[in-house]
Amino acid sequence: MRSNWWLKIAAVATVAVGMMSGSAFADDAGFSLKAKPKIAIIMYGAKNDGGWTQAFEEARERMEKDLGMKIAYVENVDENAAKITPPVEKFIKKGYNIIIGTAFGYSDTFLALSKKYPDVAFLNGSGTTNGPNLQAFYGRTYESQYLCGMVAGAMSKTGKLGFVGANPYGVVNWTVNGFEMGAKLSNPKATTTAIFIGTWADPVKERAAAEALIDGGADVIGQHVDTPTPQIVAQERGVYGTGHHRDLSEFAPKATLCSSVWYWDRYLTPEIKKIMAGGWKPNPYGAFPTIKEGPTDIILNKNLVPADVVTKVMAERQALIDGKEIYAGPIVDVNGKEQVSAGKVLDDAGLWKMDWYVPGVITQK
Amino acid sequence: MNELFINWIANTPGYAAPYALAALGLILCERAGVLNLTAEGIMLVGALSGVGATLTMGGYPQLAIIIAMIMASLVSTLFATMTVLLRVNQVIAGLAMVFFCQGLTALLGNLFEWKNQPITGIGRIDVWPLSEIPVIGHIFFSQDLIVFLIIPIFYLVNRVLTRSMVGLRLRAVGESPEASDAAGINVTAYRFLTVMAGSALVGLAGAYISVASTKIWVDGVTAGRGWIALALVIFARWRPWRALLGALLFGAIESAMPRIAAAGIKVPQYFMLMLPYVVTLGVMIWVAWSKRGGATDEPGALGQPHVREERR
Known part of the structure; x- marks a missing residue:
């Protein structure tokens, strides 16, 4: 009898808690559209900026075909509420x-x-906020930059690689480290000298950094900034480079060996189909797809990169698709401190706050 | 280390050139009494025109630079009309011009598809055999055309400003437009034409950035360098040669930053990025400090619109 009484209380309590958290039940059902889907993209820059925004524009055109519908867009929307809210509400x-x-x-x-x-369903590229109808997304650019590093290491004669980065925080640091780890695969003695210019798009500073790196003996210049300037400088000075955002060989056909590129439609098209199917559940930490899902990838300039290097890089790309982890322990940083212990893989939180460099990276920090 | 030092010094003039030319243009305007805050905008006009003209003509970067100067001069007539003819507040007109030029250049760059199009631009000229002299050759005889022309340009402008009748009248207009007017100088014409001439130099600074330095146009390519030029004018206390000295100082800092990083010398990142602005602030404080007591070099009627027979 006694145990039965306890059971009754427990049952009542469960129902009460369930009723109180009614919204939780609604979340469990996921998000579903109330009307027929209509898609709009709010673009940060101009659709022909040659980089970040243009990658979205190219994805938009492919998505229109794949989804069979028009996708509206607006360009040059600055990063402040007064600029973002009016077009979205319209x-x-x-x-x-x-x-x-x-x-x-x-x-x-x-x-x-x-x-x-x-x-309304919201998706935000390189965003940080999430909710029941909002999901941020970004790509694991360290994978594609790791492959670029492999190419750079294989093509460098001096073993000295340069890298022009924007600001030394997580998203850039993981590409610098990825680049160096890839380079070591081709040439164990390769070093990467990284210069952070403190801004995403200032061609004067990008040129200054690239020239300083080349004067210092670097013969392949990687980049994680928004303009193609480092590639153009590399071509002028007769050295190689690796691009970011899009295939930058159009700017420097004799210098750009490969580029780490975005294929946003490979993530967005399936994600939008999920939203349209109903019961969409955004990831509370944002979507962070790998090279397997495909929003980040590498494009090789086969006029410059010899076939044996291409084969090796594509084999490593396949290994990544098959689940190889780049930030798998043991990894010690440049100061000898263990950052990832043996048998562990660096988690997403660790990636986003990465403030250390692997041995072989030369920076001011 | 030695090579690092030589490369640093050899690269300094290239980074100093836009500051020097823009500051010189501004000094000219301000000596005539027009407070010119348009530099950032007019530099953008010069930068876009330089790239646009090169792309349109399929080369001829030297000619493109001259076209850029003319375009900058033409756009500045809007500012001159507002401040000299209509006597609008010069600060507000100047700031409005900057925002206007930022929008205009971004719009036209997109419309004509001049954005992100690499150009050949102007390159280094080696003055053989002088360029073969160790150290000195690399520093002094292996620069681009505009850098070689900077000293003559400064000499010429300074000469006109201080040693000619035109210069005397120009300075008189800036010191006391009423007295100049009474002496029969056409204040309006002097100010209007000086703004156009000064803006041509500012446009040259912008064209240097896009045609000689970056060799590409992107929105806002000048990245705030016009504002530093403005601070240089105060640093130089409206004297051309001092502005050149200040420009070299800023050029040296900007050229040193990536080189120190490339050499792997450990200096905190953001300290380096902050340095030019710290120097700007320091110089302003120093100027304000040393001005106490002695006479100021600031043109007497700077920022004041001239209205004939108006009482103040």
Whole structure:
């Protein structure tokens, strides 16, 4: 009898808790669109910026074909609420219910908008905020930059590689480390000298950095900044380079060996199909797809890179697709401190806050 | 280490050139009494025109630079009309011009598809056989055309400003437009034409950035260098040669930053990035400090619109 009484209380309590957290039940059902899907992209830069935004524009064109619908867009939307909110609300008023953002600085505004418009699905590239109808997404660029590093290491005669980066925080640091680890695969003695110019797009500073690296003996220049300037300098000075964002060989056909590129449609098209199917559950930590899912990849300039290097790089690419982890322990940093212990893989939190460099990376830090 | 030092010194003039030319253009305007805050915008006009003209003509970068100077001069007539003819507040007109030029250049760059198009631009000229002299050859005789022309340009502008009748009148207009007016100088014409001439030099600074330095146009390619030129004017206390000295100082810092990083010398990243602005602030404080007591070099009527027979 006694045990039965306890059981009854437990049952009542469970129901009560369940009723109180009614919204939790709704979340469990996921997000579903209330009307027929209409997609709009809010672009951070100009659609022909040659880099980050143009990659989204190219994805948009492919998505229109794959999804069989028009996708609206607006360009040059700065990273502040006063610039972001009006176009988004205008789209929503016209019946658009899948809004795709393209900037880190949209994060807070998109979170506020997603709460205000619970029937609209929000996605935000390089964002940091998530919710029941909002999902940030980014790509594991260290994988594609690791492959670029392999090419750079194989093509360098001096073993001295240069890298022009924007700011020394997680997303850039993991590409610098990935680049160096890839280079070591081809040439165990390869070093990467990284210069952070403190901004994403200042061709004067990018040129200064690339020239300083080449004067210092670097003969392949990698990059994680927004303009193709480092590639152009490499071509002028008769050395090689590796690009970022898009295939930069169009700017420096004699210098750009390969580029770490975005194929956003490979992530967005399946994700939008999931939203359209109903019951969409955004990842509470944002989507962070790998090279296997495909939003990041490498494009090789086969006019410059010999076939045996291409074969090796493509084999390593396949290994990554098959599940090889780049940040698998043991990894010690340049100061000899263990950052990832043996048998462990660096988790996403560790990636985002990465503030250390692997041996072989030369920086001011 | 030695090579690092030589490369640093040899690269300094290239980074100093836009600061020097823009500051010289601004000094000219301000000596005539027009407070010119448009540098950042006019430099963008010069930079876009330089790339646009090169792409349109399929080369001829030297000619493109001259076209850029003319375009900068033409756009500046808008500022001159506002400040000299309509006597709008010069600070507000100047700031408005910067925002206007930022928008205009971004728009036209997109419209004509001049963005992200690499150009050959102008390159280094080796003055053989002088360029073969060790150390000195690399520093002094292996620069681009505009850098070689900077000293003559400064000499010429300084000469006109201080040793000619035109210069005397120009300075008189900047010191006391009323007295100049009474003496029969056409204040409006002097100011209007000086703004155009000064802006041509500012446009040259912008064209140097895009045609000689980056060899590519992207939105906002000048990245705030116009504002540093503006600070240099105060640093130089409206004297051309001092502006050249200040420009070399900034060029040396900008050229040193990536080289120190490339050499792997451990200096905190953001300290280096902050340095030019710390120097700017330091110089302003020093100027304000040393101005106490002695006479100021600031043109007497700087920023004041001239209205004939108006009482102040």
